[in-house]
Amino acid sequence: MQQQVPRTSYVLPPDFLADASRRLGIAALTMGALFLTSILFAPTMEAAGHPLTRLQLILEVLGLAVSVGVFWLSRGHFRPQLLLNLGLAYEVFIAFCVAVSENLPSVGLDPEFLGVSTVCVVIVVFPSLVPATPWKTLGTALVAASMGPLAFYLTRSPEEAALAPWKVAFAFGSNYVIAFVAMATSTVICRLAADVREARELGSYWLEEKLGEGGMGEVWKASHRMLTRPAAIKLIRPAVLSVDPGEAEEIIRRFEREAQATGQLLSPHTVTLHDFGVAPDGTFYYVMELLQGVDLDSLVSRFGPVPPERAVFLLQQMCLSLEEAHGAGLVHRDVKPANVFACRLGTQVDFVKVLDFGLVKVPADRSGALGLTVGNVICGTPAFMSPEQSLGDPVDARSDIYSLGCVAYWLVTGAPVFEADTPVKMLLAHSGETPQPPSRRAPQTIVPELEAVIMACLEKRPSDRPTDAQELGRRLAACPVHPTWDAQRALEWWDKHLPAGAGSHARATEPTLLFATQGH
Template identity: 45%
Template sequence: MTPDRWRRIDELFDAASRLDPDTREGWLRQACDGDDVLRDEVLRLLSHDERAELERFLPAPEAIDRTGDRTGTWPPHAAGRHPAGLESIGRNGAAPGGRDGGFTPIAAIHPGSGPGSSAGRHVPAKQRLLGLVCLSLGLALLMLSWKYLVARDPAPTQAIPYSILIVASCGVALLILRPAPLSPSRARFLELGMIGLVAGVFAVSQYQTMLDFARRGDPLRAQFVMNHRVLIAAILVLCHGLYAPSDWRKSGLVVGLIAVLPFATLLALYLRNPGPMAWLGGMGPRGGTSPLVLVGFDAMLLLILAAGSASGSHLIARLRREVREARQVGQYRLLRKLGVGGMGEVYLAEHQFLKRPCALKLIKPGIESGAKALARFEREVRLTATLSHPNTVEIYDYGRTEDGVYYYVMEYLPGMNLAELVERHGPLPPGRAIYLLRQICLALREAHGVGLVHRDIKPSNIIVARRGGEDDVAKLLDFGLVLPGPSNGASDLSDEGRILGTPLYMSPEQATVRQELDACSDLYSLGAVAYYLLTGRPPFHEGGMIEILVALARDPAVPPSLIHPGIPEDLERLVLKCLEKNPDDRFRDADALERALGQCRCAAHWGPAQAARWWLTAGDPMETGSGEDASGRPTADALEARHSA
C-alpha cells in the first residue's frame, strides 16, 4: 500500500472516529467515492479501535514480512550467534523472546493510560484549583453578604466586581470538572489567573468603597476598608504559596505585587481624588506623625509575609519535584536519571512485576501544554509503536502521572549514542560506519514505507548497543518530530513556520522551513551523520545558527577525505551524494542507499566478529562483567548499583 493511500486512510479514520457509529458507514461510503477497498480498510480499523476501547488493550502487531530483508547479504555472523530481533512473534503477542532476546510485552498502547483517558489523572492539580475556586467564591459571597445584609451599603454598583468574580469562578469550576485532560501549563495559568482576578477585584472594590465613604465624609469607615484589604492581601499571599507553588523568583514577583496592591490602590485614590481624600493627608499632622507611618507597619508585615510565602512556595515546588523524581510512575520504579533533553528527562526504570530494566521518558511540565504539542507527543508514541523493525527503539507503554506529567516507556539500551562513541573513540573506521549506517537505513526503510519522515536524525538519536548477544546493534530513536509524508493535517501538528530539528544535521529544504518534506530529507540527515562518523564533525559547523542555516542552503560540503585522510573514494562519493542540495540528486530511497553502502569495498571490513572484539576490548566497561541476565543484558539491580557507585 502506497504512502498516499495510508495517509488517506489515516484522514478518513480520524474523521470517522468523531462521528456517531450509526452514521459512519453511510458517511464513509460517500467519502470513499465508490472505493470499497478503502472503505473496508477504514471500517476494519474502526472495528479494531472499538474493540480496544472495550478490552482496554490493542491487539498484538502482525508478524513482520522480512522477505525483502537485505541483512542476508551482510558479513556472516559468528557461529552460534543469531541476528538480534529476528525472533517471530505470535499473533497473540506471547512471544518467547522479544527483539532484545528477553521476554517482551506486546508493543501496544493502553488506551486508558493515554492522553484521551478519563478524569482522575490530574487529581492533585484539579484539587488545588478547586480549593482556590472555592476560596474565591467564599470571599466574594462573604463580601456581598456583609455589604448588603450586615452593613446595608446602598451603592449597588459595588456588587459588580464581586459578581464578575463569582461568574469567573463558576466558569473555571466547570472547566476543571470536565473529564477532558488539563495540561500542567493550563493549570498553572488558571491558578495564577484566579489569584490575579481576586486581587484585581478587591483592588477595584477598595477603590470604590473608600471613595464612596470619603465622599460621604466618613474617613473612619474608609480606614476600616483599608485594613480589610490588607487582611485580604495577606490571605492571597498565603494562598499563592499553597495553591501555586513555583520557584522563588516567580513566586516572589507575584506575591510582591499582591502585597503592594492595597497601598498602590490607596495612592492612586489619593492622587486622582485629592478633594475627597484630603482627610488622609491631615491624619498625620493631627496625630503627630505622617501618613507613611500609618500604613508603613501594615506594608512591612505584608512584605515579610510575601517573602515567607515565596520561600515556602519554592520549598513546596522543590519537594514536589523531588517526589516526582523518586516516585513510582504507574507500574515502573524510577532508579536513576539517564539524561535530560529539550523535551524532558529520561530515567532508568524497572517494571514492578517483570523486573526488567527500561527507559522512561518524562515530558517536562509546560513543554507539552498546547493542543499541538500534546498531539505531537501522542503521535510520537503511537507512530513509534507501529514500527517494529529491530533497529527502531521499541515502545512498551505510555500514559500520564497523577499530577499531569506525560511519560512513555521504551526499551533500555545499555550502550552509547553515536555522538558519545565518536567523542570517546574518535572517527570510526569506514567499515564500521557502513555497518551501523546500513542498520539505520533498514529502520528508515520501514518508516518511509508507511509514509513517515523522522526529521531529526542525528548522532545522539542513534544508539549503539549490545542486544541479545549481538554487538554494534544500531537503534534509531526519538520520533518526537516524525511526520507522515506531505500532508496538511500532519504539518499543522509541527508548528508551521518554526524550524524543528537539529540545524547541524537538517537538510536544506528543512532549514528553509518547507513543509513538504519527504524521505530525501532523512537521507540528507543520515549523510550528515555519516560525515560526522568519518570525520568527527558535521558538514557545516562554523558560526552561529544563522550562519549554519545559510551554509546548508548555499555551500557545498567539504569532501570528508580532506578533513580525515584515508576515507575510501567510493564511500566519500556516496556521502557527498547524500549531501546534495537538490533532493532529486540524492539517493532515491533508504533501500537504494543501503544497497550502495553494501557495495562499498570496505563494507566487508567490519562485521559481527570485529564488533564483538571491539566491545570486548574497547567497549564501555560498565556494560560487561557480572550482573547480567541470561541473555547478557545487565539486570536492573546491577545497573542501579553501577550507576550509584
C-alpha cells in the same frame, strides 16, 4: 491504574538504599579510623599511666576489622538491603564498644551515676545512616540501649555491680528513651521515602534513576513491578505544560506523535516502545527499552572517527530502520548522531537503534508537511538538516537521506559537514554551500565509492540524492571496504572500550533537545 504504596509498608526506594549504603560505608570508615588511632596511641596512653585493658584492646582490633569489612561491603560488594540489615548489627556492635569504654573501672566514673551515655548518640544517629522500618529501628535501638547495662555488669566487680534496680534504671534509662526517639526519626524518614516512591510511580513502573533532562522532558531508568527487565521512561511533568497554551499543546502533540510513530514501527533497529499514557497527576509518559551503549555523537567524540568499514556497517542498520519508517509514510526529520545508538543487545554488539521520532512528519500532519510548528519555528538540528527542511519547504524521505549523509560524514571525519558559529549561518551553509569531500577532512583513507555515496546524499536537490533508505542501503553494500567489519572485530572493540557490565557506559535514550530557529 495508579496504585498507592501502603503507608504501613514503608518500601524504601532503591536510590535511598544505595545512598544509605554509601553513608554507612563512610561512617564505618570514620569509625575504623578512630579505632586505628586508639590502637596507635595505646603506647602513649600507657606511658601516661592510662593503659588499655585487654578487653579494650581486643575490642579496638575487632572494631577496626569489622569497620573495614563494612566499608568494603559498601563499595558494591553487597546488595544495599542486605548491607543495611548488616548495618543494624553494626550499630549494636558500636554501641557495645562505646558502652565498654565508658563502663571500665579505669575510666573512673561513679558506678552509681554514669550520666547520659555516648550510646545515646549512636542510637539517635544510626537511623539516618541506616534507614529501616520503624519497628525494626526500635528493636535494634533497644538492643543497642541494652549494651550499656550489659557492659556495666561485664566490666564491674560484683560489689560495684550490686546497685539497687532503681539506680540501674536511672543510670541507663536515657538509652531506652532515646531508642523511642530513634523510632520517631525512622518513621519520619520512611514516610518521606514513601512520598518519594509515590511521586516516582507511573502505572506499573517505578522510576529509579534520572538519566537525562531537556527542555521538553526527562528520561528515567525504570523497572516494572512484576518483570525484572529494566526500561527507560520518557516523561513530561505537568509543570512543563504550565506555559503558553499554544506551546503546551504543541509539546503534547509532539510527544504523542513520537509515541504513536515509534509504536507502529517494528524494525529491530528502531527503539521499542512498551507503553504510553498519562499518570493521575497529569504527567505524560511513554516506556521504551533501556539501551546499553553509546550514541554516535559520543562514540566519535570519545573515540575518534570510525573506520570506513564500520561506518558502512552502522549506516546500513540505520537504513533498515528508516526504510520501514519511509514505507509507512513517516519522515524522521531529526536524524543526527545523538539520535542513533550503537548498543549491546543480547550477544550482539554495534547493534544500531534509531531514536527520537518527536519531529516525525506523518502523512496526515499538514503542519508538519511544512516543517513548521507553533510560532513559525523551523524544527530540527541545524548541523544535520536538509536544505529543504532548513528553508521550511515540504520534506519527504530524501530529507532524511540528506541527514543520514551528514551522519556518515561525521562518522568518517569526526566533524560536521559545515562549521558555523550560529544556527542561522549553519542553515544557510546547508542550503547554499558545497561541502568538502570527506577524504579532504578525514584522518584516514576513504574509498572513492563510499565518498561518492556520502556526497550523493548531500546533494542540494532532493532529486539528485538516493530516492530512499532502501536504495542507499544497496549503494552502501556495494562499497568495497576492506577488511570488512564483522562480529568478531566489533566484539573485540567493545570488549576493549565498552566492556559489558561497565556501569559508566550503561546509557539510555535521552530527551530530544529541540534545536530550532525562527524562520526568516
